[in-house]
Amino acid sequence: MKNIKGKKLRSNMITYLIVIIAFVIIQGLSSGGILTNNIKGMLVPICAYICMAISLNLTVGILGELSLGHAGFMSVGAFTGVVVTLCLETSVSSGPLRLLIAIVCGAITAAIAGVIIGIPVLRLQGDYLAIVTLAFGEIIKNILNNTYIGLDETGLHFSMKDMNALQAAGGKVLLNGPMGAIGVTKLSTFAAGFILVLVVLTVALNLINSRTGRAVMAIRDNRIAAEATGINITKYKLMAFVTSASLAGMAGALYALNYSTIVPKKFDFNTSILILVFVVLGGIGNIRGSIIAAAILTILPEMLRAFSNYRMLIYAIVLILVMLGTNNPLLKRKIGEFREKIGLSRKAIDMTTEGGDRDGK
Amino acid sequence: MASNVTRERTKMVPLPSDSIVPERDVNKRPVLEARHLGIDFGGLTAVDEFNLAIGPTEIAGLIGPNGAGKTTVFNLLTNVYKPTRGTVILNGKDTKGMRIDQVNRAGIARTFQNIRLFTDLTVEENVRIGLHNEIKCNMFSGILRLPSHWRTEKEFHDRSMELLKIFDMEYLADVKAGALPYGAQRRLEIVRALATNPSLLLLDEPAAGMNPSETAELMENIRKIRDQFQIAIMLIEHDMSLVMGICEGIAVLNYGKIIAKGTPEEIQNNPQVIEAYLGKQGED
Numbered sequence: 001m002k003n004i005k006g007k008k009l010r011s012n013m014i015t016y017l018i019v020i021i022a023f024v025i026i027q028g029l030s031s032g033g034i035l036t037n038n039i040k041g042m043l044v045p046i047c048a049y050i051c052m053a054i055s056l057n058l059t060v061g062i063l064g065e066l067s068l069g070h071a072g073f074m075s076v077g078a079f080t081g082v083v084v085t086l087c088l089e090t091s092v093s094s095g096p097l098r099l100l101i102a103i104v105c106g107a108i109t110a111a112i113a114g115v116i117i118g119i120p121v122l123r124l125q126g127d128y129l130a131i132v133t134l135a136f137g138e139i140i141k142n143i144l145n146n147t148y149i150g151l152d153e154t155g156l157h158f159s160m161k162d163m164n165a166l167q168a169a170g171g172k173v174l175l176n177g178p179m180g181a182i183g184v185t186k187l188s189t190f191a192a193g194f195i196l197v198l199v200v201l202t203v204a205l206n207l208i209n210s211r212t213g214r215a216v217m218a219i220r221d222n223r224i225a226a227e228a229t230g231i232n233i234t235k236y237k238l239m240a241f242v243t244s245a246s247l248a249g250m251a252g253a254l255y256a257l258n259y260s261t262i263v264p265k266k267f268d269f270n271t272s273i274l275i276l277v278f279v280v281l282g283g284i285g286n287i288r289g290s291i292i293a294a295a296i297l298t299i300l301p302e303m304l305r306a307f308s309n310y311r312m313l314i315y316a317i318v319l320i321l322v323m324l325g326t327n328n329p330l331l332k333r334k335i336g337e338f339r340e341k342i343g344l345s346r347k348a349i350d351m352t353t354e355g356g357d358r359d360g361k
Numbered sequence: 362m363a364s365n366v367t368r369e370r371t372k373m374v375p376l377p378s379d380s381i382v383p384e385r386d387v388n389k390r391p392v393l394e395a396r397h398l399g400i401d402f403g404g405l406t407a408v409d410e411f412n413l414a415i416g417p418t419e420i421a422g423l424i425g426p427n428g429a430g431k432t433t434v435f436n437l438l439t440n441v442y443k444p445t446r447g448t449v450i451l452n453g454k455d456t457k458g459m460r461i462d463q464v465n466r467a468g469i470a471r472t473f474q475n476i477r478l479f480t481d482l483t484v485e486e487n488v489r490i491g492l493h494n495e496i497k498c499n500m501f502s503g504i505l506r507l508p509s510h511w512r513t514e515k516e517f518h519d520r521s522m523e524l525l526k527i528f529d530m531e532y533l534a535d536v537k538a539g540a541l542p543y544g545a546q547r548r549l550e551i552v553r554a555l556a557t558n559p560s561l562l563l564l565d566e567p568a569a570g571m572n573p574s575e576t577a578e579l580m581e582n583i584r585k586i587r588d589q590f591q592i593a594i595m596l597i598e599h600d601m602s603l604v605m606g607i608c609e610g611i612a613v614l615n616y617g618k619i620i621a622k623g624t625p626e627e628i629q630n631n632p633q634v635i636e637a638y639l640g641k642q643g644e645d
Binding site for chain 1: 514
């Protein structure tokens with residue numbers, strides 16, 4: 001009885017521990033002056049991508065629906081965060097507080113976007129969510145490419161045409177269409193990123209191990225049975241999806257506030273696929289796996305700089321090799337045997353099932 | 362309303378064997394009433410003129426040759442299929458327009474012919490999902506781990522263990538449902554259905570794939586469930602020893618129509634039923 005519950009708890013604790021230890025080590029290396037500036041500059045994006053990977057894993061792994069436009073939610077959160085911080089520049093002097101407000105606002109707007117998409121689409125079965133989120137990512141990018149936001153004494157001004165109308169009033173341009181936001185104060189720090197990763201991780205793990213999470217996983221495992229057991233399918237799918245979207249919005253705000261300029265083009269289809277690669281490579285439904293995959297795959301292109309022009313080629317080859325390697329039955333069996341030897345095996349529990357089928361491996 | 366319902370039924374369903382509700386339930390409102398229920402798939406009439414009343418503590422059986430439309434009837438009662446004709450009255454309420462999950466909350470729980478468990482989750486989690494609407498705790502207290510989360514989780518645990526006791530399955534609580542042997546999976550499905558606190562339990566071939574001793578045990582357990590929970594149970598089954606052994610009323614379906622209703626003895630001696638079954642055998 002206590003076995004599995006303890007195991008789940010232990011597994012979660014290990015995940016938290018990995019994140020904390022990694023933070024301490026990197027913090028130590030950084031203050032020791034060992035890290036290059038290139039790597040230092042990547043610490044916040046890594047945190048943001050880890051949050052994105054956890055967020056997408058909620059949709060893909062726990063809800064069992066495919067989202068191909070997660071960068072869209074990131075983008076919504078990012079630009080909300082940027083606009084909010086620029087607006088509050090004078091009234092709120094504390095940087096971390098402004099960052100916090102930006103992240104919360106990013107989460108809220110991304111959640112609203114999630115609701116707008118989720119309500120019509122999550123009623124359907126099948127791959128419609130993938131199609132609609134794919135379109136959503138592109139639509140958001142194009143909308144932001146044509147959005148001009150200015151600020152003066154009378155308040156915020158929006159335009160979908162150009163920024164002349166906004167500038168005439170003598171105000172400040174916050175968002176300049178395809179040029180994005182310029183002159184953003186860098187607010188994100190590695191510590192803030194680390195805290196956000198912990199928050200996102202806690203939300204995700206707590207959600208999975210709660211009444212709501214069980215309902216969502218029941219829908220994933222067997223829709224018809226979940227419905228016949230009295231679970232309101234649309235409601236719980238929407239809950240999971242909106243949570244995922246809002247976590248992506250938080251990550252977006254963190255990401256955007258790490259740069260002095262940020263353009264809408266950054267959050268395109270490629271970014272969505274990149275995040276999906278983190279999730280698939282780390283293991284669908286495996287939160288710890290997606291954290292590790294996100295960290296490694298973000299840092300990998302940097303590490304491969306020595307190969308200059310062949311960098312992306314090597315990156316692709318590494319991806320393919322890892323995919324092949326992790327799905328190799330021989331390798332899996334070896335790992336299984338190794339785990340058995342050190343007493344981590346599940347077989348001991350499966351043995352109690354009246355000698356029936358075990359789930360093997 | 363109640364008298365109206367009874368009159369309508371006696372008027373429109375002039376079958377002599379209509380009163381299959383056992384004595385003790387006769388004067389109570391039936392838990393479920395299907396009236397003129399029917400469904401067409403394209404031009405094919407799968408079920409037609411299905412009339413049935415089930416007493417609040419009755420064990421009813423639905424039998425018939427393969428392809429007679431038995432599972433379709435279950436799907437009609439639970440709104441998986443929208444009936445083309447007729448009404449279903451559950452505890453005095455028309456279920457028309459309800460979603461599947463709303464029908465469950467209104468009082469019907471079911472199991473499936475081809476087992477549908479949440480295979481990636483443990484046995485206990487499966488039962489906990491059954492208890493979903495019984496124990497409420499919102500998403501935020503789950504995420505923030507508020508005291509209400511811990512309280513309800515404990516309640517979830519206690520009640521699912523209690524339910525697993527019905528089939529002596531507590532020791533399997535932490536096994537993944539997909540790893541259970543076949544018989545245990547069937548039993549778990551029943552426990553999960555019971556967890557939703559139904560007033561009517563629909564069992565679709567509960568004894569399929571069980572050996573005679575397991576079937577006998579299941580029979581005992583079905584009776585036990587009825588006595589303990591005071592609910593109505595309706596089952597589809599091909600195993601005649603089980604059906605004749607525990608059902609108080611039986612309806613026989615052939616080609617989507619009820620050809621006979623009555624007590625096990627009446628059904629066994631009904632020439633139409635014998636023809637439906639033996640005729641089928643002759644064709645094979």
